[in-house]
Amino acid sequence: MLTCSGAEGSTGNSSDLDSVIASIKDFDITPENTRLFLPQVKWEKLASMYVPGRSGSECEARWLNCEDPLIDHHPWTSVEDKNLLHIVQQRGISNWIDIAVSLGTNRTPFQCLARYQRSLNASIMKRGWTEDEDEKLRAAVEVFGESSWQDVASSLEGRTGTQCSNRSVNLLNDDIEFSLNFG
Template sequence: MHVYRVHIFTVVCALNRFMASTISFTFNVNFLCLSLFACLCVCVSSGETWQKTLLIHSVTRDSLRRLIQPKLSKVDYLSQKLSRAAETDKQQLRQQMDSLERDIELFRAKKDNELVGDRFDEHDWQKISNIDFEGTREAEDLRSFWQNFLHPSISKLKWSKEEVHQLKEISRRHEQRHWETIAAELGTGRTAFLCLQTFQRFVSDSLKHGGWTPDEDALLRELVDKMRIGNFIPYTQMSYFMEGRDPAQLIYRWNQVLDPSLKKGFWTKEEDQVGRGRGLDRTHLVVIASDGFFTHYWAKNKSLGR
């Protein structure tokens, strides 16, 4: 079994430190990487929803253990005391033990949604990492993913136009700083990170529309190399680290220009034969599915001089 993990930064609380900071929104891209990567390095692809289900189950089971453990310890203590108690005291001890065992059964009957607790409740993340995930996910990555993305209190709904407009107004009042405060004032179940993410994608007017610089190309290559999970390239997450570029721009730049597997130049006779065999010629747009995205290749006779 191959485990694809990103080991760039080991920042534990960088996200919270960044959201609470007083720096302006026009920050350096490298600082953004340092601040946000702690929670993004654990993002799972859409094909790994079982990991999300496992994490929810692990957290609720840990919550149940924390509720039950003190009572189990008390039962064990009373049981030892019962073995040494006088007959006149045994009835009272049994009643106490019966009451504790009823409480334990009530806890065990709780549903998962009653056990998730608060976003920032403490859990044994190391145990969850080592036992439930068999070491395939770091403890701090699991904690960050739970607190910033997966907790049931976090809204997973698509952002409405009204919500984005409210975000624009609130972030303007706070000068694009203090994202925890902005998220709380928005009051729609979004985390500070999700507010920053949406601001960067839909509100900020800092998107670039000009040509790519060599530094941007180098950063995109590095992000693909570091964040790629098997054949999956998380363009949306990568766009958070490239100031002024949206996911569509990254997709086009990588698939049309930078991907080292691209074949450039004249079509071979074999390629022509394959295309004709499928009812296509070189003037058609061939749409190739790649990692959940669509890459568009134009093969034009005139542009190739053939």
């Protein structure tokens, strides 16, 4: 590696540095070109130099799932929802990488999974609550509080954080109403 400070890899010849600068000077840094460069990134070195306390794999995952400029962070459209449902119906829910590629809207596999599970999965979204689930919900809220709904939901199979939050409000209102009428 050639550096200005004459560190490891430098021959000390300023013409070497000039040739490196000249070779990259006109390089068009687009998101697409950045993707071509990713296999060469030394994630562990990057993490140790710029993100103390994080591993290289954490930095790579963050880039691939959040920071890549090609990722679509806009709200989901109804057309995307319809296409996502169609792809899931055709292919099942076992390969979210394939589903994201098939969707073709620069969504990550995780975005597709989260959108489907939180907003489109009819088996999760429409079913009623059982007394057993209500008890588990109360217990999870005791443990995790009312600010960490995804943690609460992780205690209840097949429930989302939003569902747990909404149900908790309804249960609290039911409990208050019960105590006012019978307490």
